[in-house]
Amino acid sequence: MIRSEYFKKNVSRETIMKLSKFHNILIDNNKKMSLISKNSEKIAVERHYVDCAQMIKYFDKSDKLILDIGSGAGLPGIILDIIKSDYNLNFSTHLIDKSPKKAKFLHNVNSLLNLDIKIHNCDLRQINDRSFTTLVSRAFKPMKEFFEIILDTDIKFKKIILMKGEKFMNELKIAKKYFEINCESFKSLTNPKSKLFVIKSVSKI
Numbered sequence: 001m002i003r004s005e006y007f008k009k010n011v012s013r014e015t016i017m018k019l020s021k022f023h024n025i026l027i028d029n030n031k032k033m034s035l036i037s038k039n040s041e042k043i044a045v046e047r048h049y050v051d052c053a054q055m056i057k058y059f060d061k062s063d064k065l066i067l068d069i070g071s072g073a074g075l076p077g078i079i080l081d082i083i084k085s086d087y088n089l090n091f092s093t094h095l096i097d098k099s100p101k102k103a104k105f106l107h108n109v110n111s112l113l114n115l116d117i118k119i120h121n122c123d124l125r126q127i128n129d130r131s132f133t134t135l136v137s138r139a140f141k142p143m144k145e146f147f148e149i150i151l152d153t154d155i156k157f158k159k160i161i162l163m164k165g166e167k168f169m170n171e172l173k174i175a176k177k178y179f180e181i182n183c184e185s186f187k188s189l190t191n192p193k194s195k196l197f198v199i200k201s202v203s204k205i
């Protein structure tokens with residue numbers, strides 16, 4: 001079982017068991033493909049799962065259909081889907097990743113954990129479903145590139161929740177030259193140098 005004060009405090013034992021199963025599958029598959037950095041395997045609970053789980057604080061009942069863009073190992077989409085019932089949330093989760101290997105891993109996790117997630121294995125620009133309540137993303141692209149793809153792809157959304165690392169200030173400064181961004185930012189629980197951005201709208205200047 002994974003050990004985490006954060007999860008112990010916030011979710012049920014069954015959820016912790018599901019997270020542990022996810023962790024085992026991830027670590028096992030990380031031997032043959034690059035899902036998370038090898039250096040972060042031993043600290044994956046805090047570095048990856050708690051980091052992703054903290055996003056749930058910015059969800060409410062209006063978040064019904066979420067898309068995790070550039071999901072990779074299912075971060076944050078799978079974590080959010082596993083913990084949602086502990087927060088009385090009931091959204092449907094879609095994940096998109098263009099890598100066939102990662103999509104195969106995500107399909108395996110979906111079936112082994114008995115989740116009901118929809119996985120899109122294509123470039124974001126080619127996705128068929130283009131209407132979501134909520135976009136989430138972590139470690140995908142710098143903000144400017146992210147907004148360019150979202151707007152070019154014409155994906156409809158009401159909210160974007162972005163997890164940004166230490167370079168967030170610079171990224172935001174660059175993005176603001178090209179886009180009008182209506183957003184709030186919040187401290188990360190896991191890294192004082194990171195931020196979570198909750199974006200209500202973004203348009204080209």
Ligand SMILES: C[S@@+](CC[C@H](N)C(=O)[O-])C[C@H]1O[C@@H](n2cnc3c(N)ncnc32)[C@H](O)[C@@H]1O
Pocket residue numbers: 035069070071072073074075076096097098099102122123124125137138139140
């Ligand atoms: C750095 S990984 C981040 C993975 C995960 N979100 C995390 O936090 O660990 C970025 C992922 O985005 C995917 N990706 C990059 N460009 C993409 C695109 N245009 N459409 C869909 N997926 C893309 C890559 O295949 C990769 O798995």
